[in-house]
Amino acid sequence: MQTLTTLSSLRTALAELPKPLGLVPTMGYLHPGHLSLVHVARRECETVVASIFVNPTQFGPTEDLSTYPRDLESDLTKLRNEGTDVVWTPSKEEMYPPGFQTWVEVEALTKFLEGAMRPGHFRGVTTVVAKLFNAVQPQKAYFGQKDAQQVAVIKQMVRDLNFLIEIIVCPTMREFDGLAMSSRNAYLKGDERRAATVLYRALNAARIAYQSGERSANTLRHLMADTIRTEPLAKMQYVSCAHPVTLKDLDWVEGDALCSMAVYVGGTRLIDNFLLESGVWIT
Secondary structure, eight states: OEEEOSHHHHHHHHHTSOSSEEEEEEOSSOOHHHHHHHHHHHHHOSEEEEEEOOOGGGSOTTSSTTTOOOOHHHHHHHHHHTTOSEEEOOOHHHHSOTTOOOOOOOOGGGGSHHHHHSTTHHHHHHHHHHHHHHHHOOSEEEEETTSHHHHHHHHHHHHHTTOOOEEEEEOOOBOTTSOBOOGGGGGOOTHHHHHTTHHHHHHHHHHHHHHTTOOBHHHHHHHHHHHHHTOTTEEEEEEEEEOTTTOOBOSBOSSOEEEEEEEEETTEEEEEEEEEETTEEEO
């Protein structure tokens, strides 16, 4: 496995490696959810590249950039064990050189949900992902369903900017009690870890109601919100039952739908979602 830090060394290395090439973008502190993406990429591609970069432009001024968990040596060991060919770990200066002033922004899709709660977040995401796509030139790129809005936004960017890249979305990986795997789970202490399962319980409440015949999106939203309110350590930021492509809240669930939420448990902000696609819940 090659571990590289500069764009020039990355391009030199990739010129010698076979195609198709699969990219797994990450911010590090890798857990089995990240590694599941690498595993799928390894199965589908001749060359697998993982990037590790804690992207400062997607963090707001009061968010956790300085304390975001990092463990590069552990990450490299995990990626090596998964058969990764190249790991790119650029510096902030490599990604955003002095005088940087060009941004990629998807407009409509970023006005909802995470975009409404975290102004500027998706501008940072789409800019850094576009730069990663340009640097690596992959044929496929792998993302997790847990970040459902991010997936929708990146797919829109790929369509709009004519990237010749297939976006592969892999299922959310969960802990034994349903909590979606996330690097930020490391922040959860004591009772907060137990309380964090309320997101999964809220999503399950909506799924069970739908499977029992409920089709009112407003009722499904209320069921999720009411479940969250039963947990004293949880503070709901939003719940949504929306169209999975446009992300606009639905009135009636007649086909596909995305049930999603953001919840603070103690001081930790968590997100999760279930996707209803072709009559099947992706949890």
